[in-house]
Amino acid sequence: MAKKLHMSALAGIVLLAGVMATPVKAFEPTVDTAILVDAETGRILYELNAEQALPPASMTKMMSEYLILEAVNEGQISWDDQVEVNEFLAGLSQDRALSNVMMRSDQTYSVKELYESVAIYSANAATMALADHIAGSEGAFVELMNERGEELGLGTPLRTGGAEAGMDNLDAIAEQNLGTFQYVNSTGLPNRLLNGSHPEGTNEEDDNYMSAKATATLAYHLINNYPEVLDTASIPEKIFREGTTDAITMQNWNWMLPGTQYGDLDYEYVDGLKTGFTNTAGYTFTGTGEKEGERLITVVMGADSEAHRFNETERLLEWGFGRYYEEEIFPANMTLDSYETLAVDKGEEDTVTLATSDAFSELITEGEEEMFSYSVELNQELLNEEGQIEAPVEEGQVIGQMIVEFTGEEQPSYLPGLENTSNSVDIVTTSSVERAGWFSLTMRNIGDFFSGLWGSVTDTVRGWL
The missing domain is CATH 3.40.710.10 (DD-peptidase/beta-lactamase superfamily)
Known part of the structure; x- marks a missing residue:
């Protein structure tokens, strides 16, 4: 299952000068x-x-x-x-x-x-x-x-x-x-x-x-x-x-x-x-x-x-x-709130940076450019129980999606089967993290052991007092 976090990240994109300067009347068909x-x-x-x-x-x-x-x-x-x-x-x-x-x-x-x-x-x-x-x-x-x-x-x-x-x-x-x-x-x-x-x-x-x-x-x-x-x-x-x-x-x-x-x-x-x-x-x-x-x-x-x-x-x-005109709602290489980095397990670095792979553009009419929010879904199959990704991590690796939602009152409709086919952008790593060597991992394990042991002793002594 994917981890999902809804966010009120509204796009603040400025309209191109002159676009849709003249309102377009409602279409009046002459066929049935x-x-x-x-x-x-x-x-x-x-x-x-x-x-x-x-x-x-x-x-x-x-x-x-x-x-x-x-x-x-x-x-x-x-x-x-x-x-x-x-x-x-x-x-x-x-x-x-x-x-x-x-x-x-x-x-x-x-x-x-x-x-x-x-x-x-x-x-x-x-x-x-x-x-x-x-x-x-x-x-x-x-x-x-x-x-x-x-x-x-x-x-x-x-x-x-x-x-x-x-x-x-x-x-x-x-x-x-x-x-x-x-x-x-x-x-x-x-x-x-x-x-x-x-x-x-x-x-x-x-x-x-x-x-x-x-x-x-x-x-x-x-x-x-x-x-x-x-x-x-x-x-x-x-x-x-x-x-x-x-x-x-x-x-x-x-x-x-x-x-x-x-x-x-x-x-x-x-x-x-x-x-x-x-x-x-x-x-x-x-x-x-x-x-x-x-x-x-x-x-x-x-x-x-x-x-x-x-x-x-x-x-x-x-x-x-x-x-209607196509507008870039969210840019490529965008850093997502609360998802700027992802914790890395067994890596030479503790974290890896994240961003969107591509821009998200949509065909909109005037006034709709700010009616979008996004949520984040990470691929849980890539993460351990602590929410970490295990090294090595390659640059450009897809680790989830940014799901874009239209927040306007009148929801757009789509042809059958196409409702959710174009509302997401991949979230990728923007750097690589090599796997730590055997010695480094061993020392970390020893450190974790003594850290855990010291924590246990400290808790016991506190219990005596």
Whole structure:
């Protein structure tokens, strides 16, 4: 167990000149469901109906992208692997009513080029081909999607079998509170559009569901675990199968990216992440952008047009960048009250000095910079019964944590599972202490013996008097 001491050590940090000079008004959304999140800590900066499960459309593909990148990073597949395409997927890829790149059953395609078609152009048949390649079938891939969703903290999956349970009724989903996400295929299309070839284990009338909070949680883990996703998601345009009769220019559906053909909608700070549209879902978008080192994540669901979802995203980002800023609350190498030193057993020195390893910074709004305190937790496994650490002690050795707490009235909220992941800083030794030699330890033991003996004699004599 860790030793814990609460302290009223409030930070007295002076605001940078000019920061937040003009108050920012409360955000007024024009959609029914939205969320804004700090991409570093997972702190929720704004949310509206963020836990209501809704069809996400192609934002579902973010989970497919996560599993693709996971499989590549773990060596399960490689970018150069050649993927075969069956007759069904070859036929589906020619459906121009859906977002697709042309594929043929007598050709193979690299994982890399199919992944790019998914991340840039939201290609549906290509997504399904990669699902088959990774898991053996799309049904098995869907099982992985739901399993990983739970592991990442997206929530509790909704029941599958929507047709039988009436789960195509959004009001029923909200009233029964069955969960915050459900994957029934790898693309985000309603199963009914797959011409009876929906994944095994699902029904023809099933659809995918994610709440805005679940979607933001997925985006958070995708960006932080596999930041290379933005290298591809930020490409405004690329040609698939360039130089062949099947070549197609993949214009990124994210029109906020600088360099797309819709220049009036671009926003210089945006570099991802995933759009979506179905008749049931409306226009959806998970956006992310970075300004002056601060990255935010947005989710907008149920917009009524392409422009609406992008305009609302820009408004959310502008509001977030204008209201919140990162501030150093506690500096690095800070000496902690009552923990300036730690007693050392069997060392050439009796104590070792302590300090924090890094600065603690937080995304805050004006007036919050002094609303923080800290407590100290030492690793008891490193200490003896007297609270000493045994020599030798190396400089930079981690011996505990400084736990930072927000003391304001309105406690910040975080994405699921991220509540306590960024509120601590290591406490380390700032010097080294060598272990005392055999002779020194022997003399200390002799001294301790006679000191103890003399104390015992003194107590006895006092008892006689």
